[in-house]
Amino acid sequence: MSDGYASRMPTPEAAARPWQTHTVAIRDVRREVEGVSTYDLAFLDDTVREAYRFAPGQFNMLYLPGAGEIAISVSDDPRNTEAYGHTIRVAGNVTRTLAGLGVGETLGLRGPFGTSWPLxxxxxxxxxxxxxxxxxxxxxxxxxxxxxxxxxxxxxxxxxxxxxxxxxxxxxxxxxxxxxxxxxxxxxxxxxxxxxxxxxxxxxxxxxxxxxxxxxxxxxxxxxxxxxxxxxxxxxxxxxxxxxxxxxMERNMQCAVGLCGHCQLGPTFICKDGPVFRYDKIAPFIDVEGL
Amino acid sequence: MEADQLRFILQELRFSAVLPVEGLGRLAEESTVRRVAAGEVVFRDGSTNNNLYLIRSGRLALEMNVPGRGAVRILTLGAGEMVGWSALLGQGKMTAGAIAIEDSDVVVASADRLRELCEADRDFGFLLMRQMADALSKRLVATRLQLLDLFADAPSLIPTQQAD
Missing domain, CATH: 3.40.50.80 (Nucleotide-binding domain of ferredoxin-NADP reductase (FNR) module)
Structure with a gap:
């Protein structure tokens, strides 16, 4: 059956230039629950905005200069193409810095990366x-x-x-x-x-x-x-x-393209081969202590 | 309700569905169906209760009394689930209270009569107690997961968003 919903690979743009960070502006911030907010991020470059598509389950790398980079799944309806919601819990340095930003401020985004849900x-x-x-x-x-x-x-x-x-x-x-x-x-x-x-x-x-x-x-x-x-x-x-x-699955994803090895789980890299896995593919590694 | 009707009901409930038809027939003869209105107490924490309950429809909540906090709801149970295991083990004093949180129908069986059935038919007794052990093991695992507090704000426990 052909995949009528989405590719389970990064978009051509992300695959061709995985290190390229695009500037996005915060269009809206919605507080969801204590410590968790959704940030609507919009590309400033029209060409990038028109080319960008994500599949449900994929993630982006969000970059805040001086703070670092973090992998965040897109939480938005894929039909929305003007801005993309990222639901983020304050958990460390990058997200704390992000929580200090408001509407109109900018950050970097590269992606989308990873596999998607099998719709x-x-x-x-x-x-x-x-x-x-x-x-x-x-x-x-x-x-x-x-x-x-x-x-x-x-x-x-x-x-x-x-x-x-x-x-x-x-x-x-x-x-x-x-x-x-x-x-x-x-x-x-x-x-x-x-x-x-x-x-x-x-x-x-x-x-x-x-x-x-x-x-x-x-x-x-x-x-x-x-x-x-x-x-x-x-x-x-x-x-x-x-x-x-x-x-x-989630591990410490840093490069998002399977090079740095931080997110390795057995023979797989969560960032590149996941984050969405059919269970039989990773079952042998789930209970291995230390993986 | 006729015993035959009750046997059909028991055959559809997850807890009792695997029991042999003959045993279900005997269980049905010892059981009744009771309507419990939302908010009605089935049994109280610490009370003596001599019935085993199988939820046919609706939902019951288990609550424990905590001084200073009142009745703390610890678990909700739905159709097909068993309530009142202490009675079946001969420990009639309830370790938690049960209250209906919506209008519910429950099958009520005398724990004394059930134990007699188990003694008289050891195969039936084995299967009934295996179902009991399976239900309790699931609740034990669920309680352990609650104890782990997986959704607390520990960054390492939040896999959908790595700690940065």
């Missing part, structure tokens, strides 16, 4: 998306794409876990996603007064999922690695095979 393989099949914490951000472009072509797919389920109800990402969009045909279930590790939703880890939601055909399902997963490991175990117990499961 073409989802056609005609049920899709289960399992994610936790900020792991919903790299899956948001895939959700937008699935809902845009809703009739192409079977049952769509989103199972999302967060630490608490006030850290649920993109909560304002859940109703829209539900209306468009996705069953959205959330759960939190810690309940708070007034919370009437689910409590418990997200893997339990997978066990409780009433309506999906394990033999005709694609499962996409993104979140802390331990969470993904137990999600995969639950999925395999439900009857899915390793070939039906896709995970987004």
């Amino acid at each position: 073409s393989e989802c056609i005609g099949r049920d899709v289960v998306i399992v994610c936790g914490g900020i792991g919903l951000a790299p899956l948001r472009p895939a959700i937008c794409t699935l809902l845009q072509d809703r009739q192409q797919f079977g049952r769509l389920n989103l199972l999302y876990g967060a630490r608490s109800s006030d850290t649920l990402l993109f909560e304002r969009e859940y109703d829209d996603w539900s209306r468009q045909g996705m069953d959205v279930q959330t759960t939190v590790d810690r309940s708070s007064p007034g919370w009437l939703g689910n409590v418990g880890v997200v893997t339990l939601l997978l066990d409780q999922l009433p309506s999906f055909d394990p033999h005709n399902t694609v499962l996409m997963c993104c979140g802390p690695e331990v969470m993904m490991k137990f999600t995969v175990m639950a999925a395999l117990n439900s009857g899915l095979s390793e070939q039906q499961i896709w995970v987004s």
Whole structure:
């Protein structure tokens, strides 16, 4: 089946000039939850803007002079071509510096890099998306794409876990996603007064999922690695095979083109061969201590 | 509800679906279906309870009483799940309370009668206890994951965005 949605390789521009950083301006900043904001970044160069395309799951390298460079997945609807949302949690020097910037200020961007979610393989099949914490951000472009072509797919389920109800990402969009045909279930590790939703880890939601055909399902997963490991175990117990499961891995990505080796996992480089992997491709390396 | 109807219900619930039909028939004869309204307490933390509950529809929450904090919700359970395992093990004092968070239907079985069934039919007892162990092991793993606090602000635990 041809991939009608996206290439799973960097765009020709990024592949040809992986080191070329383009200047982008911050068009908008939206606070999502405490410590997490979405930055809409727009290319200043019209030619670059017109040529740039990303596939759901791919990432960009964001460069802040004097602070450093960091890999961030695009969290926007791929149909948006004017500016690209990057949902970022303040976690270190670069993101702290970024958090100090406002609308109109500029930074560098190179990309997109890496593999994408297998949306073409989802056609005609049920899709289960399992994610936790900020792991919903790299899956948001895939959700937008699935809902845009809703009739192409079977049952769509989103199972999302967060630490608490006030850290649920993109909560304002859940109703829209539900209306468009996705069953959205959330759960939190810690309940708070007034919370009437689910409590418990997200893997339990997978066990409780009433309506999906394990033999005709694609499962996409993104979140802390331990969470993904137990999600995969639950999925395999439900009857899915390793070939039906896709995970987004992350390591210390620095060059984004598989040269520096910082993100090596066994024989693969997360930046170049991932971040999205079919599970059977990386299963032998997941439980290896120190990798 | 007739025992035959109840047996069909039990065959559709994840917890009991794998049990042999003959055993399910006996379980059905010892069970009833009860409607629990949203907000209704099924059993209280620390209370004595002698029933095992299987959720047919709706959702129940497990809560623990913490002095100074009140009832802390620790887990929610949905259709097909089991509640009240302490009773089946003969430990009738509940380690957590259960409350309906939406209108729910539950299958209620006497734990004493279930244990008698297990004693009389060891094969059935083995399968029932295996289901119990499977459910509890999943809850144990889930509790461990909660203890790890994976979504806390430790940079090394956030894989979708590397620490910079």
